[in-house]
Amino acid sequence: MAKEFFKGSVLFGPLPAVLVTTVDAAGVPNVFTVSWIGIACSHPPMLTIAVRKERLSYDNIRATNEFVVNLTTAAMVGITDFCGCRSGRRVDKIKHFDLQLVPGVAVVVPSLEMSPVALECRVVSVSELGSHDLFVAEIVGNKVDHSLLDRDGKIRLGESGLLAYCHGEYFALARRPLGTFGHSVAKRPRRRPRVTRGRPRGPGGKG
Numbered sequence: 739m740a741k742e743f744f745k746g747s748v749l750f751g752p753l754p755a756v757l758v759t760t761v762d763a764a765g766v767p768n769v770f771t772v773s774w775i776g777i778a779c780s781h782p783p784m785l786t787i788a789v790r791k792e793r794l795s796y797d798n799i800r801a802t803n804e805f806v807v808n809l810t811t812a813a814m815v816g817i818t819d820f821c822g823c824r825s826g827r828r829v830d831k832i833k834h835f836d837l838q839l840v841p842g843v844a845v846v847v848p849s850l851e852m853s854p855v856a857l858e859c860r861v862v863s864v865s866e867l868g869s870h871d872l873f874v875a876e877i878v879g880n881k882v883d884h885s886l887l888d889r890d891g892k893i894r895l896g897e898s899g900l901l902a903y904c905h906g907e908y909f910a911l912a913r914r915p916l917g918t919f920g921h922s923v924a925k926r927p928r929r930r931p932r933v934t935r936g937r938p939r940g941p942g943g944k945g
């Protein structure tokens with residue numbers, strides 16, 4: 739495939755677009771949109787988010803060392819975009835959308851009731867990179883909506899209609915998977931990819 743060469747930039751995707759909740763030192767909550775996010779370690783479970791210093795959320799995370807990553811669905815695309823375009827310094831985004839908050843379990847920061855999965859995070863380090871600071875955080879708890887649990891109590895994350903972000907555009911993740919982890923090396927090739935049920939495997943769980 740012939741390629742055009744561009745100077746280095748963050749041309750990368752698809753990415754999630756998650757809603758990150760925080761509180762300030764007085765406990766006042768805020769929510770903002772984050773796409774510069776990635777899983778960094780399995781044991782202990784860790785993720786990174788990159789945040790610009792000028793965000794209200796940056797100050798809140800610095801004040802408490804905690805935040806919550808709320809996964810988003812296609813139905814939340816309008817809220818996700820708005821929370822990424824308006825600062826909590828100018829508008830109370832939680833009031834604006836009448837977002838229902840659920841108290842934190844392992845952290846003081848609440849999660850969004852409408853989000854199917856919320857990851858409670860505690861910051862372990864911060865690195866100044868340039869435009870953004872990189873927060874490395876341990877995932878100290880996961881809240882999972884009951885609708886995503888099958889009869890065996892296993893998590894069906896792929897069926898929650900998650901939202902993806904790619905080069906300025908939002909996409910809904912297809913509910914039907916193209917394959918499951920390991921299908922390319924399975925002893926007997928499957929005729930049709932089976933829907934992943936249960937504990938996430940491969941990069942989802944063991945990466």
Ligand SMILES: Cc1cc2nc3c(=O)[nH]c(=O)nc-3n(C[C@H](O)[C@H](O)[C@H](O)COP(=O)(O)O)c2cc1C
Nearest residue numbers: 770771772773774789790793794795822824825826
């Ligand atoms: C799809 C999308 C992804 C974004 N990702 C990030 C990000 O990863 N880091 C960041 O600092 N800002 C990101 N932003 C911008 C912030 O969400 C935005 O500046 C927000 O208004 C900050 O809110 P706050 O001041 O209330 O914290 C993103 C915006 C959008 C729309």
